[in-house]
Amino acid sequence: MTQTAAAHIITADAIAMGDPEIIIMGRVEDGEGDRVISRFGHLYRDADILVGIQTLWDGSGRYSNGWRPVGDVTSVERGYWIVNVERV
DSSP, X not given: OOOEEEXXXXXXXXXXSOSOEEEEEEEOTTSSXXXXXXXXXXXXXXGGHHHHHHHHOOXXXXXXXXXXXXXXXXXXXXXXXXXXXXXX
C-alpha cells in the first residue's frame, strides 16, 4: 500500500513560522494521529514554490527525496503551502 501524507512547505516569505523547510506529515503504522515523517530545509520564496515542489519530485521520474506530489498545491497563508504527497 502506498503511504500518503501532506507536505507542509514553509517558504522564506512566511511570517513567524521558523526557517524555510518542507515538513512531511502523515500517519504512521504504530500510532494514532499525524506525525512528522521527514523534514527538508530549503531557501525558496513563494514565487519559487514550484521549485520547492521539485525538491520533493524533480518531474523527470527521479524522486530526489522519495515523495511524489499528488494533487494541487494549496496556499494556506503567505509563506505556507500544502500539497498531498505519496511515498515512492
